[in-house]
Amino acid sequence: MTTNSPDIFQSRLNTVAAKMETVLAQILPEPAGPQSQVMDAMSYALLGGGKRLRPFLLIEAARMLGTQTTGTQNQGLWQAAAALECVHVYSLIHDDLPCMDDDNIRRGKPTLHKAYDEALAVLAGDALLTLAFEILSRPSIHTNADIRLKLISELAVNSGTHGMIGGQVIDIYANLSEQNETLITHLQALKTGALIHYSVIAGGRLAGATDDDLANLSIYADALGLAFQIRDDILDVEGDSCIMGKRTNKDAGLGKATFVSIYGLEGAKEKAHKLGVKAKNALKPYGEKADILCAAVDFVLNRQK
């Protein structure tokens, strides 16, 4: 990797985030009709914030495999990334609800149910999830109908009871005061890992990945996803809520086991580092083409928010 990779990475991350903002604004339904409040609420939650890490991973996985990411012919790639972000944001909205994590701040501004109300937060979340599947069914996503169906199926599986929703249920209901490494790892593989896995795999599918490519991307994504969550737990202890734009010391404050409570702070950092090495190694076959995705690993390990 070249020495200026972090700079190139940051610039690329910014470019993708800026482009995503435009695409997200385009895929949102126009506020119209007597139900325009729900469109406003969707827009409030979806636009103007977030690292857009999941869309970034989708776009960069496709780019690593040789897909052009600029120009009108690759509109579908960006729309698929937008659908993915809709699902991520819907999950944040519902997780923030008073009956779940009861959070007041998200991405540095009041959570949706605080800015609007609970009913609209439930409905705007539902609408973003629904919109995601509508977007993925569009012919503009990819000329091959089977690939569109694969994206739909894999998004549903990774965000359903054996994916993201399953992880949230474990987070709320399982007895997490026990220092159970297996359970915490499983929880995070579902809650955060599944959608990160999907992000990378979807990029691969859209770029015509071979089975070998998908296997490599899968190892990369799963190691990255777990490292991401370990870093989250580290930030929950070490982080500054002003920088992060959300509440810190949440899990530890609730007496929940985290990767930090299991491994200790230094142990957690070491574990995250090892996962980072694993993620990068999985992309060795792609040489310099993998530079950006490898820099994403360092970004995840070092992020302050």
Add this chain to the structure above:
Amino acid sequence: MTTNSPDIFQSRLNTVAAKMETVLAQILPEPAGPQSQVMDAMSYALLGGGKRLRPFLLIEAARMLGTQTTGTQNQGLWQAAAALECVHVYSLIHDDLPCMDDDNIRRGKPTLHKAYDEALAVLAGDALLTLAFEILSRPSIHTNADIRLKLISELAVNSGTHGMIGGQVIDIYANLSEQNETLITHLQALKTGALIHYSVIAGGRLAGATDDDLANLSIYADALGLAFQIRDDILDVEGDSCIMGKRTNKDAGLGKATFVSIYGLEGAKEKAHKLGVKAKNALKPYGEKADILCAAVDFVLNRQK
């Protein structure tokens, strides 16, 4: 129509409901893993209740156009009907939440958030919506990938901000104390009508409907959907909550305009009757093959729950 149509209809409705119960049990994820509570909650809400009117309309629309509905080769038809019921039930779960209609009884038993809790009600609803799209992406739904994508797209549109969710938003936020016929009709076309429309059209698509067929089915579905809602408003005034298995006098009690408050009780019945005639007329080209769908109109107009 033959004189014993109501009996044939009732027997057919019962047969479809019984078969749906089996299919719904099959498509539900097995309760497994530390997140099994959400599978239990999905099962609680989905099984053992409801008229299964929407699946019935899907199945019967396909049958009218010549599709065999028994035998293993038509598994896809039943799975598509199950996906549709998942979306209907998710909408009931979320609408019943304390932050929305705050209902305690549904289909004769405690609502999901009463039997479990609010967080699980939000998540089980999310999971049913997600599952619906996963089911529709399966090759077993139909051999033609484009038809599966059409079903996904149309389900998303009819249940999204320009469909069911839009209707619920209007129901909650619009000023419905005004006797505004246009607004109430629009609200119902979205809130109840859109998914009934989808039910009939999806059955048509799976049966290889022509554009003419789809146009006829569309008129039928939209007239039936509006008649269904008018009957709902009549039952809200006249109905017995013990028979209905849910609260009555809800809308009138809240000072909301309904079709009864706009047209009067007799006027509402007359309007529903006219819509019934319109629905039946749309199916005249199909002769006796339309008997069951025409009997469904009478069922909707005369139902006590």
